[in-house]
Amino acid sequence: MPAVLEIEGLRKTYKSRRRGTRNALDGFDMRVDAGQVHGFLGPNGSGKTTTLRTLLGLIRPDGGRMALLGHEVPDALPAVAGQVGAIVESPQFFPHFTARDTLSLLASAGGVAPIRIDEVLELVGLRDRAGERVKTYSLGMKQRLAVASALLKNPKLLILDEPANGLDPGGIREMRTLMRNLAESGMTVVLSSHILGEIQLICDSVTIISLGRRVAFGPVDEVLAQHSSGAVRIRLEAVTDLPSAADVLTRAGIRVTGHPDHLMLGGVDKPASVTRLLAEQGLYVSELAPVAVDLESVFLELTATAPVPGQHRQVDQSTKVGGAEQSGATGGGWGA
Amino acid sequence: MSLYRTELRRLAKRRFTRYMTLLGLLVLAAVVVGTFFTNQKIDASVRAQADRQAEQQYQEQVRYSQQERTACERDKAAGAADANRYPPDCAMIQPPPREAFESRWFLPSTFNFRESFAETLVPFAAILALVGFVIGASFVGAEWSTGGMMNLLLWRPRRLTVLLTKLAALLTGLLAVTLPAAVLWFAGFWAVATFRGSTEKVTSGVWQSFALTGLRGVALVLAVTTIGFALASLGRHTAMALGGVVAVMVVGQFGLGILLSMAGVRFPEAWLLPTYALAWMQKKVTLEDWQACNATFTGECRPDTFDVTWGQSSVLFAVGVAVVLGAAIWAMRRRDIS
Numbered sequence: 001m002p003a004v005l006e007i008e009g010l011r012k013t014y015k016s017r018r019r020g021t022r023n024a025l026d027g028f029d030m031r032v033d034a035g036q037v038h039g040f041l042g043p044n045g046s047g048k049t050t051t052l053r054t055l056l057g058l059i060r061p062d063g064g065r066m067a068l069l070g071h072e073v074p075d076a077l078p079a080v081a082g083q084v085g086a087i088v089e090s091p092q093f094f095p096h097f098t099a100r101d102t103l104s105l106l107a108s109a110g111g112v113a114p115i116r117i118d119e120v121l122e123l124v125g126l127r128d129r130a131g132e133r134v135k136t137y138s139l140g141m142k143q144r145l146a147v148a149s150a151l152l153k154n155p156k157l158l159i160l161d162e163p164a165n166g167l168d169p170g171g172i173r174e175m176r177t178l179m180r181n182l183a184e185s186g187m188t189v190v191l192s193s194h195i196l197g198e199i200q201l202i203c204d205s206v207t208i209i210s211l212g213r214r215v216a217f218g219p220v221d222e223v224l225a226q227h228s229s230g231a232v233r234i235r236l237e238a239v240t241d242l243p244s245a246a247d248v249l250t251r252a253g254i255r256v257t258g259h260p261d262h263l264m265l266g267g268v269d270k271p272a273s274v275t276r277l278l279a280e281q282g283l284y285v286s287e288l289a290p291v292a293v294d295l296e297s298v299f300l301e302l303t304a305t306a307p308v309p310g311q312h313r314q315v316d317q318s319t320k321v322g323g324a325e326q327s328g329a330t331g332g333g334w335g336a
Numbered sequence: 337m338s339l340y341r342t343e344l345r346r347l348a349k350r351r352f353t354r355y356m357t358l359l360g361l362l363v364l365a366a367v368v369v370g371t372f373f374t375n376q377k378i379d380a381s382v383r384a385q386a387d388r389q390a391e392q393q394y395q396e397q398v399r400y401s402q403q404e405r406t407a408c409e410r411d412k413a414a415g416a417a418d419a420n421r422y423p424p425d426c427a428m429i430q431p432p433p434r435e436a437f438e439s440r441w442f443l444p445s446t447f448n449f450r451e452s453f454a455e456t457l458v459p460f461a462a463i464l465a466l467v468g469f470v471i472g473a474s475f476v477g478a479e480w481s482t483g484g485m486m487n488l489l490l491w492r493p494r495r496l497t498v499l500l501t502k503l504a505a506l507l508t509g510l511l512a513v514t515l516p517a518a519v520l521w522f523a524g525f526w527a528v529a530t531f532r533g534s535t536e537k538v539t540s541g542v543w544q545s546f547a548l549t550g551l552r553g554v555a556l557v558l559a560v561t562t563i564g565f566a567l568a569s570l571g572r573h574t575a576m577a578l579g580g581v582v583a584v585m586v587v588g589q590f591g592l593g594i595l596l597s598m599a600g601v602r603f604p605e606a607w608l609l610p611t612y613a614l615a616w617m618q619k620k621v622t623l624e625d626w627q628a629c630n631a632t633f634t635g636e637c638r639p640d641t642f643d644v645t646w647g648q649s650s651v652l653f654a655v656g657v658a659v660v661l662g663a664a665i666w667a668m669r670r671r672d673i674s
Contacts, residue, residue, distance in 0.1 A: 053672075053673070053674065056490055056493075057489070057493045058486060058489060058490075058672065058673040058674070059672040059673070059674065060670075060672060074493070077493040078492075078493050078494055081490070081491060081492070081493050082491075084490075086490050088486070088490070092482055092483020092484070092486065092487065093482065093483065093484065093487070094478065094479070094482045094484045095482065096350070096351055097349065101349060105342055105345065105346055105349075106487065106488070106491060108338060108341065108342040108345065109338060109339050109342040109343075109488060109491050109492060110338075110491040110492070111338050149487065153491075
């Protein structure tokens with residue numbers, strides 16, 4: 001599949017006399033293939049929005065290479081801008097214009113046919129409120145308007161930064177369906193969000209960024225599999241046999257955590273070996289269940305941002321990978 | 337072209353633009369109406385009335401002089417004359433000559449188009465320049481502060497094209513208001529002169545002079561509008577332009593004026609911007625230093641003078657516009673948008 005978005009070794013450094021130098025992007029890589037819904041994840045301050053702003057020509061990079069739809073940006077941005085719809089961070093509009101005015105002015109500036117305005121208003125559910133001033137809108141309605149403005153171009157690549165922010169549960173579900181429908185129609189969608197359950201549900205692939213570097217990327221299933229700890233939960237016929245079973249398994253090199261009525265095993269490649277080991281000692285398993293990981297736990301593990309009781313994590317306290325060669329946790333390097 | 341038309345639409349759609357334009361036009365209308373009602377046409381009866389008032393004033397002075405002279409002679413005869421009140425010779429108390437009471441002093445105010453219209457172009461340009469400055473600053477400042485500029489750049493990534501197209505649309509909009517307003521201004525004062533004054537001796541040369549002054553006024557409006565726009569774009573907020581101009585006027589003009597006066601600098605007005613704006617409109621402003629005395633052959637004491645010409649003003653304003661707009665363009669090109 002051809003790549004519609006490619007980033008290689010992207011660097012952005014902010015220098016301040018008071019605060020010193022901060023690398024917002026430190027050799028960041030990213031690739032999104034055509035027709036995918038791609039999740040772009042990272043803790044606060046990890047560089048997600050900086051990446052998107054840089055990609056869209058709002059921020060000048062200090063190094064690296066970027067391409068959109070096969071064109072090198074920012075040089076070719078004027079040529080591809082008409083095919084890239086984007087919202088970056090919180091939706092911002094002139095408060096005294098109506099939604100229809102806002103979209104009409106954007107459509108007029110971009111040479112989009114006015115009929116498209118009604119189409120996108122219908123699509124995001126603002127048809128009946130389009131004549132009201134934006135200042136009267138709730139955050140969720142502004143979010144819908146932002147998505148509508150991004151869809152106005154009928155783009156080949158849609159970049160949405162936190163599109164579900166402020167949406168009600170119904171709105172989140174509608175947004176999810178919309179994303180899938182857009183992807184099925186051939187549009188590539190890049191979705192930056194902290195609602196990891198949503199990302200896991202609707203995305204084909206993900207990129208996880210931490211402190212300006214990629215810490216994981218690839219299809220969602222592969223990322224989950226690669227970061228699955230091989231955890232298995234077992235129960236025995238007799239609870240009294242749990243200490244013996246723990247002893248047998250520990251001697252076999254398996255990490256065991258005891259619980260009152262079950263054992264949690266870590267680093268188990270083949271669950272069948274567990275039943276065989278225990279059966280050889282006359283210990284019989286009544287339940288053996290691999291423990292599935294979800295994107296949230298992988299994210300927290302990869303970025304080291306899981307909350308720790310009694311500690312207050314600061315925004316820049318997350319994982320930083322050592323170098324560019326370590327950034328590909330599940331996939332290959334540039335162009336893989 | 338679509339961007340230019342869009343920006344014109346955006347400018348016209350903004351409530352602030354509409355209200356400020358309306359306010360500016362209302363002030364201009366109030367000036368014309370005020371001038372109309374405070375002037376009067378001079379006809380034979382008004383002149384006769386003025387003659388009567390001049391004569392009456394003269395007669396009062398004659399009576400007063402007579403009374404004073406009588407009182408003087410009486411006090412002198414009584415030996416109680418006040419040396420501070422009366423001259424040594426009471427005959428010296430004489431009324432002013434009749435010709436000192438000119439009838440024209442008693443004429444009501446009248447609007448002479450040839451003599452007075454050029455002066456009205458100064459407030460015309462000043463009011464529209466103020467409106468242009470505020471609208472220009474708000475037009476781009478609000479775009480920056482509400483995120484509209486960022487949204488637009490996602491559609492049209494050529495930053496300079498976007499900024500300069502916005503400026504072009506703004507100046508077009510200002511011209512679209514200023515030119516008809518100027519025509520109405522000319523027409524309004526012509527009507528004032530017709531009904532409340534005089535339109536005599538308005539030759540083609542006079543018209544040409546007025547037209548050139550009007551054009552300089554329009555140029556001033558456009559220059560000030562550009563500066564407001566550029567300052568707000570530079571600071572990415574309307575307040576940057578408004579705050580900047582308040583700072584320049586309060587600190588740089590009033591403060592500087594007081595400081596220069598206290599320091600005894602000759603021609604302190606030569607350092608103040610309004611002098612150059614006035615010189616631009618009037619072609620020349622002559623500053624006078626009354627501390628200096630240049631004696632003439634008649635023994636008269638004349639002050640030193642310093643001329644500020646419209647040529648000097650044009651250089652100053654051209655450099656000012658170039659520097660501020662250049663800085664805005666540089667910032668638009670170089671600075672990150674976040």
